[in-house]
Amino acid sequence: MKFKFNVTGLDCPNCAAKLAARMEKLDGVDSAKINFLAEKLTVESELPEEKLLVALQEIADDFEDGIKILK
Amino acid sequence: MNKFKKKCKKIFAFLKKEPVRIALGLLFFLPGFILEKCELTVLSRILCLIALVIAGLPVLVEAIKGIFHGELLDETFLMSIASIGAIVLGEYTEAAAVMIFYLVGEYFEHRAVRRSRGAIKSLMDIRPDEATVLRGGREERVDAEEVEVGESILIRSGERVPIDCVILSGNADLDTSALTGESVPRAVRPGDPLDSGAVVLSGVLTCKTLRPADESAAARILELVENANERKSKEENFITKFSRVYTPSVVVGALLVAILPPIFGWTEWSEAIYRALVFLVVSCPCALVISVPLAFFGGIGCAASRGILYKGGNTFSAIAHAKTFAFDKTGTLTTGRFAVSGVYPVGMDEKELLALAASAEYVSLHPIALCIKQAAGEVARPDESREVPGKGSIATVAGRQIAVGNRALMRQIGAQIRGEHTADAGIVYLADGSEYLGCIAVSDEIKPEAKAAIAQLRQLGAEKTVILSGDRKENVERVKKAVGLDAAEAELLPNEKYERLERLIAEGNGKTVYVGDGINDAPSLARADVGVAMGAIGSDSAIEAADIVIMSDRLDKLPEAIRVARKTLRIAKENIVFALAVKIGVLILGALGIANMWLAVFADVGVAVIAVLNAMRAMRIKKAG
Incomplete structure (x- = not known):
């Protein structure tokens, strides 16, 4: 399934790429892409949406303060 | 006790804010800097160390976090090494300066990005979130996405059409500029279809919805523009690849500069290490990584606000170098x-x-x-x-x-x-x-603007303009003459159109553009270097196959699209050349021992800020007078 989330609080495209790379390492996630300028996160995953959102937010919190992933 | 904890947390969060850290850092750093000049070394060093801790501790923490995630050449890590190295060498003021000005640069960079993001968002702010639905004779304000197809909605003057719909009752003047770039209002009456995103200027309309909100015109346009960022331009791909090799190479360069000259006895070890630290400060490719895509995003946004939808950054360079233009007749030139x-x-x-x-x-x-x-x-x-x-x-x-x-x-x-x-x-x-x-x-x-549009294309460097049509020869010749095209091919079957286009592509110098609107144009739109579809009259398959969609069907949008593309490309190239020139210049000067860390910090963050500001110009490309 393809999910689209809004992601706010990212300040640099390098960071966005790094965060996406970390999300891709998550079990059950096939691909994660962040469109830095549009602030959109596109994730392909088998996980149910709610569970995925929690897991992604956890990764983001660990990465940097102030990043929010929203439906 | 708990209250105290909370308060501490609050203060800590406050101290972590960039502007606060910058201000406090400068508060300690400036006297430290002056005292150093007065040769009060110990006091100066203490002040600079305090400034460094205030500004740099969070950076160091992030650097260490990064190492645990295997990101060794992270920007924060390199900056931390540079300032720690400077302290080891006894350069306390420079150590603090690197951190503080790194923060200042970051701060301005983030602000510039946020501002441009905001500007692009407001440019794209054409989709209302709510709609007024008539349910059981009562007005209800609901999420646009909750409105079912076939329900009745009410649109008052000043509101945007939330969902594609057809007018049941009421007359109104409609501003479709957000969709088509056309500023002349259009009068609409019962029976007329409305695209979401248009603004009702006067009157109250009752309408029946035709589609769900997320399949309506405004949503489709936004989707197209957002996804446009995924089809990268040559320049963007170059930057991505370049940044991957740039940082490691500069770090290797730093190591060489640190080790080789002292081994050969050319310089002192401390001098060599200082020069290596200068390298580390300029090793982040941020200026490029951010400003080049930002220029393209700005260009795409700017074009969209005029009713020209680019489906990808990769189209910019193709249409900027277009020399051959082939047109369908009915619905395109007429x-x-x-x-x-x-x-x-x-x-x-x-x-x-x-x-x-x-x-x-x-x-x-x-x-x-x-x-x-x-x-x-x-x-x-x-x-x-x-x-x-x-x-x-x-x-x-x-x-x-x-x-x-x-x-x-x-x-x-x-x-x-x-x-x-x-x-x-x-x-x-x-x-x-x-x-x-x-x-x-x-x-x-x-089309009344056709002749002027073709003349403009010639001014912009079009070498060959051709009409490819399935219509009778006399009709095609008449249009060719009236519009002022170079050649006309008539009575073509759909597959022959495609073959003629292939021949034009093979014969022409530069890129070939095909402009069309019908279902039978879809293969040609896909085959041409740049396919341009007419968005209003055009069939879905033509819009799907095209690289650019002109929402208002006006031909004079074509030269405008070229101008926006050329300007955007120029801005992107300016950024690449400027950022690279400054960085390479500082690297050379640094290797020779001429550039100090102050200059290096400017090269890193100053260039990033200037490049971002330059990129934002792409959003404001002027219309041709």
């Missing part, structure tokens, strides 16, 4: 509607003939008759008029017996037709009694 294309009187002026024909056809509802009446303007009522089925009309106008109709009618009344004329839709002949008066040709109407 409006697809009928209009009087020629008046050929015998022994009177054109106006008189038109007026006479219009009067004679006073009662007729035939499409051609309607065109003639529209062209004539005011129509005088005839004394008497009757239709001759399948042939035309015969009327008494100001005492004259006027026959207006086709060749068969002329034969019937014994009038001799003179001259040869052609037209797409048909020709109407006129006679007074049996005396031939002339004829009026009705054709597919050529």
